[in-house]
Amino acid sequence: MGLEAALWRAVAVYRWAALGYAAILIVKNSGGYRHPMGGWAVLAVMTAWTAYAMFAFAVPRRRGWPLLAADMAVTAGCLIATAWVETSGNLSDGNPTLPVSWVAAAILSWAVSGGKRYGIAAAGVLAAANLLVHVLAGSHGATPTTINGVVLLFLAGLVVGHVVKLALQAEARLARAVELESATRERERLARRIHDSVLQVLAMVQRRGGELGGEAAELGRLAGEQEAALRALIGGAPSAVLPPPSGPGGGRPADLCPLLTRYASTSVTVSTPASAVALPEAAAREIEAAVAAALDNVRRHAGDAARAWVLLEDGAGEVTVSVRDDGPGMPPGRLEEAAADGRLGVVQSIRGRIRDLGGTVSIVSAPGEGTEIEMTVPGARADRP
Known part of the structure; x- marks a missing residue:
């Protein structure tokens, strides 16, 4: 049984316990009521709703607005009665309300359904209904008992909602x-087997290929590059625990570090922070694709x-990824000429992706000095708690 199911079960237990206390008071005070049969009718409604709510809230798909609104309507109605x-x-004289x-x-x-904001909102509705009882009955204003009850309602909504969220x-x-622990153990098991077989074969191919030449x-x-990439993959530290999505539509967060370290090889060095760099998964995949396009340009144009x-780099409010090479570089105006000729690789694969994420791309290059592409995406910490 998960935590959420246990919370709803605890609410159901509270309903029955509170119903029993209300029934005792109604039986005790029914002789002094203006309409004694009305007290028994309210008790019957409370009992029926308690039984229904216990089964209705036990099913996750039913815990939506219709059931919450019905629960509030029945509760407020019994209170105002x-x-x-x-x-x-x-x-x-301070006699309690029927419920x-x-x-x-x-x-x-x-509070369990939506946290402290929902809890406080529900407390506000029932506090207003509690005060309305005194107005409709024509009593001499709210008593200290009523005020204390209203304060307790707000405290219950605030505290329970906050604790449930935590x-x-x-x-x-x-x-x-x-x-993460299970994945780490599996990675270690695979690493041991790969080290005893695949890595040794790749190392032997690299050594023998160098000796034979041609x-x-x-x-x-190529075998050496694959060996280095495989070692980086199985030897890298596990990703840090990522936070859950902050709200509806936020998307599952993804760690950008392992997405980039997979491109490490004997000719590509990848440096990432020790902690996770969390971004919405779609944004992380777009940045990875832009980096892959930049590295492909290095292979095609620099050899x-x-x-x-x-x-x-994970900065304050932005993530920056730079790709630098030691190739021949580009003369001034080369990118503009390529765009004019219809070759839009950099424009679409790199600049287009980063622009769609609300970021910027800076390209610095000169003949004989290599090329550096710096991609910056703002608001990287927006999805963090």
């Missing part, structure tokens, strides 16, 4: 930590012998 059943004199503490069950339901976040982080040397170089460096 006190003005018709009870006498104004009894209310002025007594049963009304707090609706506040707990709203508990659900803690459960999500624990689940992510367990998932086409075998090229094969050895296989060129080296490239990828640097990821």
Whole structure:
């Protein structure tokens, strides 16, 4: 049973316990009511709704606005019925309303469903209904007992809503930590097997290819690159635990670090922060694609012998990724000429992607000095708690 299911079960238990207390008071005070049968009718409604709510809230797909609104309507109706059943004199003397503490069950339901904001909103509705009882009954204003009850309603909505939110976040982080631990153990198991087989074969191919020369040397170089990339993949530190989505439509966060480190090889050096760089998954994939396009340009225009460096920086409110190479560089106006000729690789694959994310691209190059492409995406911390 998950934490959320346990919370709803606790609310159901509270409903029954509070119903029992209300029933005792109604039985005790029914002789002094203006309409005794009205008190029994309200108790019957409370009992029926408690039984229905226990089963209705147990099903996750039913815990939406219709059920929450119905819960609030029934609770407020039973509360306001006190003005018709009870006498104004009894209310002025401090007698409780018919539902007594049963009304707090609706506040707990709203708080568990939507946090402290929902809890406070529900408390406000029932506090207004509580005060309306005294107005309709013609009593001499709200008594200290009524004021204390209203304050307790607001405290219940605030505290329970806040605690529920913290508990659900803690459960999500624990689940992510367990998932991460399982992934780490699996990675270690695979790393041991790969180290004993694949890595040794790749190292042997690289060594023998270098000794034979010719086409075998090229094969050895490719094997060396794959060995380095595989070592970086299985030897990299696990990603830090990412926070849950902050709200509807925010998307699952993704760590940009492992998306970029997969491009590490003997000719490409990738440097990333030690902690996770969390971005919405769609944005992280677009940045990865832009980096892949930049590295592809290095291979095509600078040759296989060129080296490239990828640097990821997580600043205050922005993420910056730079791709630098030691190739021949570009003369001034080269990109503009390529765009005019219809070759839009850099414009569409790099600048277009980053522009769609609300970022900027800076390209610095000169003949004989290589090329550096700096991509900056603002608002990188917007999805963090």
